[in-house]
Amino acid sequence: MAYRTLDGVAVAGKRVLLRADLNVPLRDGRITDLTRLERLSPTIVELSGKGAKVIVLSHFDRPQGKRVESMSLRPVAAALGEVLGRAIGFVDDCVGEPVARAVAAMRNGDVLVLENTRFYAGEEANDVALATLIATHGEMFVNDAFSAAHRAHATTEGIARLLPAYAGRLMQAELDALNAALGTPARPVGAIVGGSKVSTKLDLLTNLITKVDLLVIGGAMANTFLAAQGAELGKSLQEPALHQTARDIMAAAAAHDCQILLPVDFVVSETFAANPATQVVPAQAVPANAMALDVGPATTDAIIQAIKRLKTLIWNGPLGAFETPPFEAATMRLAAAVAAATDSGMISVGGGGDTVAALKQAGIIERMTYVSSAGGAFLEWMEGKALPGVAVLTA
Known part of the structure; x- marks a missing residue:
């Protein structure tokens, strides 16, 4: 542009x-x-x-x-x-x-x-x-x-x-960073998308699968994708009404040669509170009385290995309930790995309220290529939507 x-x-x-x-x-x-x-x-x-x-x-x-x-x-x-x-x-x-x-x-x-x-x-x-x-x-x-x-x-x-x-x-820096991430990115390019609901990020997921080579889905929205494939999720937050939508997104991703990486294990608890009793279980078998509150160590290892081959990464959304210990562990480990990959030359762009808070908690904001504080505008740009305040500045 x-x-x-x-x-x-x-x-x-x-x-x-x-x-x-x-x-x-x-x-x-x-x-x-x-x-x-x-x-x-x-x-x-x-x-x-x-x-x-x-x-x-x-x-x-x-x-x-x-x-x-x-x-x-x-x-x-x-x-x-x-x-x-x-x-x-x-x-x-x-x-x-x-x-x-x-x-x-x-x-x-x-x-x-x-x-x-x-x-x-x-x-x-x-x-x-x-x-x-x-x-x-x-x-x-x-x-x-x-x-x-x-x-x-x-x-x-x-x-x-x-x-x-x-x-x-500042506008120029945002636009240049987003163009580097999604406009004309160095490939392979990947995206990490977390959050609680698929319904709030449908446009984002639909756009990303046509733009990136790897899509990591974390947070509670991953539960909906797993449940759509028959996984037992216990009391975990998920959206049954969007199971077919999740399957459609996965099929479209395959058609666009976009690899979707979903959790293979979870850290679960019977209660959502600070420092409760937890256990690590397979992503397909969350106990009936428990809920998934963070991705597990095997999932985190898989994501870290996957991003090592990327040249560009976009991050929007934490992997778990990072505000409540110990469910920040996966997001903090991943943040450290993203910072290290950026130090080695990967372009890393992050944005969104929870994402910025998580990156700040991890202490890596200054090590990423760019972190946007734009919130809704950042999300709409990632969704592929035209932004009126930008369109009017085009030459």
Whole structure:
């Protein structure tokens, strides 16, 4: 995909509307994770350093088109200033005279954050009138919010049709990483997909079997595939209504020369709690009073051996209930193996909320080629869907 980047773009003295994702986690009024602000900072630093007047736009939470003070971006703007190590401005609106005055007072290199765009119902409706009002404050548009690019909103897609529009450096990094993983990957390419339900990842699985050479299925969704083949799963979570769908996916994978790797053993327990009594059993024979909560050591060994022959790997979803010990064991072992393979030259791309949390727990995020914090946008890209916020940036 050819999309417009900031390479060679003159920004000095220009009013640049920068769509960011400042939707950071808050607890008791305090930001608990600065990752999104830290990943945004290179684009702001570059634009500001080149003399642009940087006007930051973002949504925050779900105010349903109304002003909700607890969802104001004011504290996030203050935190962004701390991350950047400089003073930045804030206006408690994103349209109107107060914004116009603040923008007019900006000097080259200044940074200004505007209030939550979702305080206006027209944001999520991709209202042309709202997009036009906001666009009047800028001369060019830069989208650095890949995590919101799967939504056709006024500040992700609408403004890009009104002003010269470019991808920011974080957006560029995401797109380059995903293209390396699924667009034109070095082969063999594999994918690890975990999660609780096949129903939530049907589009993902259907797309991947046409793109990858190896598909590892873990998490509770693997139970549905095994049960569809007649395995006894005890009390394990699975979806009986999707047994035929699972068989269809396996048949389609075979037709596309995509190997599906399913668990051969499980770590099971009679209760889902921290550190209960457990046992390792064959994947085809979970006791009637037990449930599978992690893949077993033989399965983990098989996955690790399989990824050693890969040149590219995409990871979305843990292998087990990693938040609850001891059911993180397989995911942690696999993470270490993925990090080692990456050190040896494999391209590794991970993404999705649980995946990022698991990789962070394993301490390997910095060792992977790229880890996306984009959530839904990452998943929709892997599903092969067009993202409105990206499509509008294509050259």
